[in-house]
Amino acid sequence: xxxxxxxxxxxxxxxxxxxxxxxxxxxxxEYMYWYRQxxxxxxxxxxxxxxxxxxxxxxxxxxxNVSRLKKQNFLLGLESAAPSQTSVYFCASSPSxxxxxxxxxxxxxxxxVT
Amino acid sequence: xQEVTQIPAALSVPEGENLVLNCSFTDSAIYNLQWFRQxxxxxxxxxxxxxxxxxxxxxxxxxxxxxxxxxxxxLYIAASQPGDSATYLCAVMKTSYDKVIFGxxxxxxxxx
Numbered sequence: 001x002x003x004x005x006x007x008x009x010x011x012x013x014x015x016x017x018x019x020x021x022x023x024x025x026x027x028x029x030e031y032m033y034w035y036r037q038x039x040x041x042x043x044x045x046x047x048x049x050x051x052x053x054x055x056x057x058x059x060x061x062x063x064x065n066v067s068r069l070k071k072q073n074f075l076l077g078l079e080s081a082a083p084s085q086t087s088v089y090f091c092a093s094s095p096s097x098x099x100x101x102x103x104x105x106x107x108x109x110x111x112x113v114t
Numbered sequence: 115x116q117e118v119t120q121i122p123a124a125l126s127v128p129e130g131e132n133l134v135l136n137c138s139f140t141d142s143a144i145y146n147l148q149w150f151r152q153x154x155x156x157x158x159x160x161x162x163x164x165x166x167x168x169x170x171x172x173x174x175x176x177x178x179x180x181x182x183x184x185x186x187x188x189l190y191i192a193a194s195q196p197g198d199s200a201t202y203l204c205a206v207m208k209t210s211y212d213k214v215i216f217g218x219x220x221x222x223x224x225x226x
Contacts, residue, residue, distance in 0.1 A: 042203065042216035090157055102148065105157035
């Protein structure tokens with residue numbers, strides 16, 4: 001199993017450009033999440049999905065959109081990138097949202113917006 | 115609002131020492147707490163998960179404890195090794211996974 005994979009690993013955007021980050025998991029997990037990690041602030045939840053075709057907002061959703069058309073994929077889109085979106089983005093998945101189930105993380109995407 | 119803090123922000127110890135990392139949270143109504151390890155430029159790896167009904171969990175040289183009433187968790191690492199050098203994060207989970215709150219992490223360096 002590859003676990004959770006993210007594409008791309010690095011990206012540099014100019015202000016106003018758009019892009020999509022792809023997350024894929026091969027563990028048949030129901031829940032998937034997008035986080036951003038900034039220095040000194042820990043990870044913050046952007047959006048999450050509790051199953052195919054569903055999405056919901058997390059703590060910091062503004063400026064991002066997501067889609068979960070297939071159970072194994074969770075896409076994060078930036079329609080008009082801003083320098084404040086420079087961050088490391090992590091995708092995670094879990095079997096369900098309750099109980100002792102652990103979250104499994106991808107390796108991250110480092111995004112710089114100039 | 116739940117806030118999670120980790121002290122110290124950075125820690126450097128000689129190889130072989132036993133050490134304790136701290137995690138504090140303001141709202142004791144948690145579902146469980148998870149400790150992660152993050153290596154530079156990498157994703158997070160789950161180390162231990164403690165459910166709210168448990169007091170501690172152990173895995174090898176790692177032992178995590180949970181005291182909900184005082185809003186504290188500790189991660190104990192025995193006989194530290196240079197390979198333990200990484201950032202350690204705790205994450206507090208409320209009733210569902212959309213309410214996971216992460217601490218800022220403690221950066222650990224184990225000196226050979």
